[in-house]
Amino acid sequence: MSRSLHAAQLALLNNQAGLPSAARALIVLAVVMTKWDRHRRTRKALHRLEPHLLKDIGFSRAAAEIEAGKPFWRD
Template sequence: MSHAITIKLPDSLMTTGGYPLPFLARVAVQFAVIVTKWDMNYRTRKQLARLDEHMLRDIGIERDAACTEARRPFWH
């Protein structure tokens, strides 16, 4: 079960007044987005591991698949 999340930054986030952000500012924004995605992966996988059988059935995931996904590292 792999549902890759693609994050497209709005152009307005990478510019100020119509000009591109300085290099270090762009790197800082991209780093913040990556760390936020990792945090979301960590939290959602931890919650997935805690779901009971009834909840897993509701979302259509079997226990084995949930456990496999929950064990994946946060950066994947």
């Protein structure tokens, strides 16, 4: 597991009854930031893959560059 809590764990925590509004807002923020961090890390890794590895996962270099070039906040 990464340094931050996994998004599913944060969502489960957010579903706990009786959490103050501020705590819920911070949990939602943590979930979003965790998702953005995952996007950033996976796109960076995709950008570094060699052509034969891209072929193994069904990506062309052009498709990998397009995906790697997306900002972290986009799905």
